[in-house]
Amino acid sequence: MNRFAKLGLAAALALGLAAATGARAADEPNNDGHGLTPSRQSWSFAGPFGAFDQAQVQRGFQVFREVCAVCHSARNLSFRNLSQEGGPEFTEGQVKALAAEYQIKDGPNDAGEMFERQGRPADRFPWNYPNAEAAKATLGALPPDLSVMAKARSYSRGFPMFLLDAVIQYQEHGVDYVYALLNGYSNPKDLNHNDYFPGGKIAMAKPLTDGQVDYTDGSPKTVQQYSKDVSSFLMWMAEPKLEERKHTGFKVMAFLILFAGLLYLTKKKIWADAH
Ligand code: HEC
Structure with missing residues (x-):
């Protein structure tokens, strides 16, 4: 075997070894304190x-x-995001009703006070x-x-x-x-x-x-x-x-x-x- 072939073989072996040790099966404990590795879901x-x-x-x-x-x-x-395309796509009526179930802090009013009011779709x-x-x-x-x-x-x-x-x-x-x-x-x-x-x-x-x-x-x-x-x-x-x-x-x-x-x-x- 010439020098280059030997070098190539050594490199291939090293790579293979790295691959074998690096590929950890999912859900196997790792001992670096990071918790288990999550497995993939579809x-x-x-x-x-x-x-x-x-x-x-x-x-x-x-x-x-x-x-x-x-x-x-x-x-x-924001509540209104919930009716936008590409998500849960609730109807605007549903989102309005949902927002109204929440009390939102608003203000200050003319008297300088904060107050609570019913939620609206534009609220966070x-x-x-x-x-x-x-x-x-x-x-x-x-x-x-x-x-x-x-x-x-x-x-x-x-x-x-x-x-x-x-x-x-x-x-x-x-x-x-x-x-x-x-x-x-x-x-x-x-x-x-x-x-x-x-x-x-x-x-x-x-x-x-x-x-x-x-x-x-x-x-x-x-x-x-x-x-x-x-x-x-x-x-x-x-x-x-x-x-x-x-x-x-x-x-x-x-x-x-x-x-x-x-x-x-x-x-x-x-x-x-x-x-
Ligand atoms: C009783 C309160 C409570 C409830 C209910 C709760 N969480 Fe948590 N959650 C926390 C606290 C407190 C932390 C911070 C934990 C820590 O740093 O140790 C946290 C952390 C997290 C983290 C971050 C973990 C990390 O890697 O840092 C995620 C993700 C998470 N919660 C998701 C959820 C989801 C999804 C739900 C609903 C199914 C939920 N939580 C319900 C209190 C709660």
């Missing part, structure tokens, strides 16, 4: 043709509103707490705002899988994590133990239990289903224009392919007599 909004499952994000909103919003804020969400979704300190004092830790949570968290799959994720444009790490987190309370005796939370101890006690949210469309009332639905809803909140972006991307690609074909035909025609 999401309707993944891939180049992905779109939100409207019934699912509607249910997800129900879970968010009845459970998560007791503690968490969603500063970027209100937070249950007046400020972060109040939430911290009650809950022991600050519940992070959920507006962009589905994109703010991620997990590493190590080399070489993270390269593959970049190539296939896998963008669902965040929702995989939220789903895993909500299902990660594995110790019934310790409701603050979570397998997927860094360090394993989370200030958010297990927020979901079977049967807690009353679905009216016949979907299973299980923690798994709630988590899947609310994670999808969080993904929509984090990227309300996801469908539009994917449609545009597809149109651009289709155009480029068509354009390349036309260019090729033009080239053939122009050079047809040149031989």
